[in-house]
Amino acid sequence: MATHVAGLLRRREPGIRGHEAAAGWLFLLPVIVILGLFLLLPIAMAAWVSFSDWNGNGSPLGAHAHWVGLANYRDLLTTPGLDQNNFGEAIRNNFYYVLLVVPIQTAVSLFLAVLVNRRLKFVGFFRTAFYFPSVTSSVAITILFLFLFSPSGVINKLLSYLGATGPSWMYDPDGIFHLVAQQFGANASGGHLANHVFLGVTYWDWLAGPSVAMCVFIIMAVFTTSGTFMLLFLAGLQGIDESVNEAAALDGASEWNKFRHITVPMIRPTLFTVVTLGLIGTWQIFDQIYVGSKGSPLNTTLTPAYLSFDTSFNQNNWGAGAAIAFILFGIIVFFTLVTRLLTRNPDKVPRRRRFEPTGPIADSKLSKVEA
């Protein structure tokens, strides 16, 4: 009897597998077709447009578009002119945005996660409060921040109670590094630094720092994303064995030392995830600029993502717009790879150096010895 059943099963086996292959592809078909048609194919099409002079008339695959080689890329990167100038400014603005947002949001979200990782009453309420801004739309948050930071708005009212006069925020194009430098008596025109130019922007303007207007977007980014990253850190923190912390506490380790030598090494993978996601996200800022400033004042909140959109849709210079998108893609890939390289290495080196049993205590002892 048993052999009979087994025999039946064996005989049906190829049939099932045959169905399985057909069904597998059938189940995958919608996803593959849509990803192929709306992701891979368009990338190829945009690559062609970035090498063409298409101006938005007719189809980019038809007679209206001509091959211009690297001209669009040259206009952005090497040929002096308005295109290069706008692109340089967009890169500068976004660079400072990334430079400030990524470390601040990482630190704030880690700090919040450590705070709400304790066994406290109402901790659920606090987690919810910190996470809520992350679920709201970028449009609603941007409007909220335009209101908070309007020249006679909430923030400036608060500052006036403290006896300070707030800036006009979204209308203030001054770079904050310039403002600080001028406090120390630097020449407002930048002296000889104004004579050298890179990507259409003078050295002095490269060193401007984010404009006051851009600072509003920086604060907004920290406000909206810290909740998401707090949850990631919280998951990492909950993976830490409590006994390790207790042992350290018995040895008289201070809170800071526990944080520095136990928490941080143990959540290192999460830390790198957060930094990578932060880098990818901050280089793509678009919605907030579209809703909040369209690049004003004086192009100081212009970003490559918005510039790419504006160049194509408003100025009908589709070739340059597509080229900006590809350069932005390159920038994001570059930073992702760099972070990945950085995440790989620290794992490999200590393994060879480690003489003690593995684990956080061993690591923390090691780093204490080194320090």
Next chain:
Amino acid sequence: MSAQVHTMRSDASATRRRLFGSAMTYSFLVAVAVVYIFPFVISIITSFKTEPDATANPLSVTPHPVTTTAFHQLSADNDFFTWVKNSIIVTLSVTFLRVFLDSLAGYALARLRFRGRGAAFATIVAVMAVPGVVLLIPKFLIIRQFGMYDTYYGMIVPLLVDAAGVFIMKNFFESIPVSVEESARIDGASLFRIYWSIVLPMARPALVTLFILSFQGSWNELAHFIISAQSTSLNTLTKGVAQLASGQLGSGNRYPLKLAASMLMTIPVAVLFFIFQRRIMNASEGAVKE
């Protein structure tokens, strides 16, 4: 004896220190929570203010006088209902179809054995890595090429699948035991039937997660709707309210109106968030552990 006293004394001081510590923690948490919550509170209050009141007293928590003018303006304006209607149409179509298609593909990748499965999965992972903003122009080009520009199809179809959703579903299916399906398979049930009536009910937690992510994502989506349609009759809430925000039209700053619109726009996502709060918090934890 003296040693014992000493220990007791240090115990007492340790307790005092701990109490002091938790009082500090609480005051600090409350202060930070105020920073996170106050902007939303003040924006709700402001939407009930008159415009001169909102401009002159941005910090006041008591509107003077209390007015629902902003909401009347929005409801008198047919555009706002068009935006709501479009947002609902797009979000519901995208969410339900995406959950279905992503889970179907995730199931195939996790359970069905066929040639090319590894390559298909690798492609999907690679696609996940392409940043969305970079695709705005490419997507516009293809939507136009297909004659879908300025239609619901152009707004909906490109959003129907997302690689991250396929990834989540695949991981989930791999985490549940295969035995139930196997016995159904031996009983001769068709693969789609197994998927539909056995696997999907078991996958409810992952489906709910995907539902929340898709709903939130498509309700809050702005960039894709900017590039896929231009008619005002196809404006979604995000696009309509964004235009409201940038259109100055010489009629003052209109903050009560804009904030009222943003608040109304936030309600569906906020409701979903509060219903599934626990799951949302756990979902992102689960996603990271993978």
